Amino acid sequence: MSRYRKIVSKLVASLLLTAVFSINNNVLAADGEALFKANCASCHKVDKDFTGPALQGWKDRVPEGDWIYQWMASPAKMIDTDPYSQELFKKWGPTKMTAFASMPKEEIDAIFKYVDEYKPAGSGDGSAVAAPAEDQSTLWYGILTLIFALIGFVLLQVNSNLRKLSDEKEGIKRGEPVPFYRNKTYLMTAILVLFAIGGYWTINGAIGLGRHQNYEPVQPIFYSHKVHAGINQISCLYCHGGAQDSKHAGIPSVNVCMNCHMAVKEYTGEKLVRPDGTEVNGTAEIQKLYSYAGWDPNGGPEGKGGYNPDKNGDGVPDGARPIEWVKIHNLPDHVYFNHSQHVKVGKQQCQTCHGNIQDMAEVKQFADLSMGWCINCHRQTKVDFNADGKGNRFYSIYEKFHQDMKNGKMDSVTVEHIGGTECQKCHY
Amino acid sequence: MYKFSAIAIIVLIAFSSCGDNRTPGRVYAPDMAYSRTYEAYDLLDSTKFTGDVLDKGGDKIYFNAQPVPGTIKRGDEFPYTLPHDSVGYKLSASVANPFVGMSSVEMMEAARLYNINCGVCHGEKGKANGPMSGKVGGIVDLTLPAYVTMADGTMFHSITYGKNNMGSYASQLTRKQRWQIIKYVRTLQGGVKPATDSTAKAAPAVDSATTTKN
Numbered sequence: 001m002s003r004y005r006k007i008v009s010k011l012v013a014s015l016l017l018t019a020v021f022s023i024n025n026n027v028l029a030a031d032g033e034a035l036f037k038a039n040c041a042s043c044h045k046v047d048k049d050f051t052g053p054a055l056q057g058w059k060d061r062v063p064e065g066d067w068i069y070q071w072m073a074s075p076a077k078m079i080d081t082d083p084y085s086q087e088l089f090k091k092w093g094p095t096k097m098t099a100f101a102s103m104p105k106e107e108i109d110a111i112f113k114y115v116d117e118y119k120p121a122g123s124g125d126g127s128a129v130a131a132p133a134e135d136q137s138t139l140w141y142g143i144l145t146l147i148f149a150l151i152g153f154v155l156l157q158v159n160s161n162l163r164k165l166s167d168e169k170e171g172i173k174r175g176e177p178v179p180f181y182r183n184k185t186y187l188m189t190a191i192l193v194l195f196a197i198g199g200y201w202t203i204n205g206a207i208g209l210g211r212h213q214n215y216e217p218v219q220p221i222f223y224s225h226k227v228h229a230g231i232n233q234i235s236c237l238y239c240h241g242g243a244q245d246s247k248h249a250g251i252p253s254v255n256v257c258m259n260c261h262m263a264v265k266e267y268t269g270e271k272l273v274r275p276d277g278t279e280v281n282g283t284a285e286i287q288k289l290y291s292y293a294g295w296d297p298n299g300g301p302e303g304k305g306g307y308n309p310d311k312n313g314d315g316v317p318d319g320a321r322p323i324e325w326v327k328i329h330n331l332p333d334h335v336y337f338n339h340s341q342h343v344k345v346g347k348q349q350c351q352t353c354h355g356n357i358q359d360m361a362e363v364k365q366f367a368d369l370s371m372g373w374c375i376n377c378h379r380q381t382k383v384d385f386n387a388d389g390k391g392n393r394f395y396s397i398y399e400k401f402h403q404d405m406k407n408g409k410m411d412s413v414t415v416e417h418i419g420g421t422e423c424q425k426c427h428y
Numbered sequence: 429m430y431k432f433s434a435i436a437i438i439v440l441i442a443f444s445s446c447g448d449n450r451t452p453g454r455v456y457a458p459d460m461a462y463s464r465t466y467e468a469y470d471l472l473d474s475t476k477f478t479g480d481v482l483d484k485g486g487d488k489i490y491f492n493a494q495p496v497p498g499t500i501k502r503g504d505e506f507p508y509t510l511p512h513d514s515v516g517y518k519l520s521a522s523v524a525n526p527f528v529g530m531s532s533v534e535m536m537e538a539a540r541l542y543n544i545n546c547g548v549c550h551g552e553k554g555k556a557n558g559p560m561s562g563k564v565g566g567i568v569d570l571t572l573p574a575y576v577t578m579a580d581g582t583m584f585h586s587i588t589y590g591k592n593n594m595g596s597y598a599s600q601l602t603r604k605q606r607w608q609i610i611k612y613v614r615t616l617q618g619g620v621k622p623a624t625d626s627t628a629k630a631a632p633a634v635d636s637a638t639t640t641k642n
Contacts, residue, residue, distance in 0.1 A: 038555075041561070041562065042556045042561050042569070043565055043566050050565045208453070210454070210455035210461055212452050215453065216449045216450060218450055234548050235543070253599065256595075259590075259594070259595030259596075260560065260564055263593040264564060332460045333461075333462075334460060
């Protein structure tokens with residue numbers, strides 16, 4: 001027995017040891033990933049060139065020995081002395097890599113261990129999630145109604161035939177029955193039904209005149225709000241900053257697009273599809289933006305992109321021109337709408353009126369922008385007057401007047417008290 | 429049969445009025461629906477009366493939000509005069525932030541603007557891990573020592589003119605907002621006192637134009 005016990009205990013011990021080691025390994029690898037993400041990921045990708053070179057395969061490229069540690073400690077110093085570093089700088093400059101002088105050797109090792117063992121997680125392109133089964137209940141109801149109508153019709157015919165038979169048997173003479181398409185009851189019913197349907201469509205069409213709900217024009221560039229506001233989580237106000245300051249939300253000028261697109265030169269996300277099923281080449285759409293901006297992705301002093309020179313002297317890069325986006329939401333001249341009142345003061349979300357923009361590949365008009373629609377929201381939305389610093393404090397001055405009158409500090413409120421002598425009241 | 433065809437035609441007309449959603453559809457009174465006043469981005473040329481959306485007419489109005497040269501918006505700071513070159517970058521460290529103490533309301537507003545305009549790349553906590561950081565690339569971690577010691581003026585210079593992969597934010601943020609956002613970034617850096625004025629060091633590792641102490 002004692003022999004077995006020894007073997008068992010040895011086995012257990014070795015198992016434990018392996019477990020400990022493998023756990024340790026995992027910890028190291030995980031650390032490598034975390035370190036990579038914290039320190040390197042903003043400029044390097046493991047398997048793709050980014051702001052800096054792809055890191056995978058580094059061993060085959062860099063000089064042997066502890067070059068990598070020296071480089072990490074001080075890229076600037078290496079660029080001054082080492083020929084391979086100078087070559088790197090020539091290719092990837094003019095920005096030098098940030099120095100990581102205080103990073104311990106173990107952490108550097110962990111990062112490169114992670115890089116060597118990295119495998120891309122699944123091929124990125126969507127073996128797309130199956131489209132959710134459409135709600136087919138309407139179709140079934142329609143089919144059922146048709147079947148019942150058919151049964152009813154057949155029964156009516158059978159009924160009339162039976163009556164004819166029984167009439168013949170009992171010797172009652174009746175006139176030749178009129179066919180159903182000349183039967184006045186049928187005709188009247190059909191006319192009434194058509195009238196109801198026609199009336200419904202006509203009235204709806206007439207109400208919809210000038211409302212343009214679901215208007216989804218073709219834009220000069222296939223700009224997807226789903227990609228920008230949904231997937232990339234860019235705030236609406238990043239581009240449409242006017243919504244918090246002015247009447248117009250504003251369509252961003254091309255320089256705002258270029259803030260990101262100087263660096264984002266190709267589209268690699270999931271497929272972009274138009275409503276008619278044709279596919280959109282995202283990278284080609286970004287190229288269109290470059291032509292509007294007068295920006296050359298291979299131009300500039302280092303060939304990494306730059307604005308075209310202004311040879312014709314009009315103050316903007318040659319070829320730069322505004323993008324003629326098609327305006328979707330139009331209000332007639334007799335309606336005043338101010339974005340900042342709703343966004344800044346009313347604290348409304350953009351989606352309240354514009355729908356789930358972050359899910360729209362192409363923007364369409366979500367609400368009908370009718371007067372009834374506006375009024376409904378104004379009836380239901382509660383205003384936060386709280387004077388505790390969170391609300392809009394709009395009536396705080398009136399509250400003060402009420403208090404003062406109660407306490408006898410003033411006996412009446414004049415027009416001047418409520419802003420009647422402000423210049424703009426008359427001179428606007 | 430005449431009756432039937434009449435009804436059929438009415439129904440057809442009713443159906444055809446709801447056309448495809450790629451065109452804006454019809455309106456009752458084009459002179460009210462399409463403004464005659466000057467409106468930005470308007471569908472139709474506002475100087476010309478027409479109901480035809482394809483007839484766009486002359487130049488429409490486009491703008492970017494940069495102030496007109498030589499003007500100052502009411503309530504905004506004086507214009508920043510240093511030029512967009514390596515000399516201007518070097519000198520920028522000597523420009524002091526005009527906002528020394530900020531109220532909590534102002535700070536909340538600065539935080540909101542930071543999250544809208546900067547957080548998308550630099551991350552909510554300034555750690556270079558915003559949703560776009562993996563796509564734009566070269567995003568700096570604002571909590572690194574190089575940026576903690578960077579002068580407010582140098583940051584302002586970079587936000588105003590852009591730096592490396594970052595574009596200019598002069599059209600999106602007023603000068604006041606830019607200075608206040610820098611104050612907010614200081615709170616993300618853990619309240620470490622930045623070097624200011626002429627004693628400042630410009631960021632050593634970031635700048636290719638090898639700035640020296642000045």
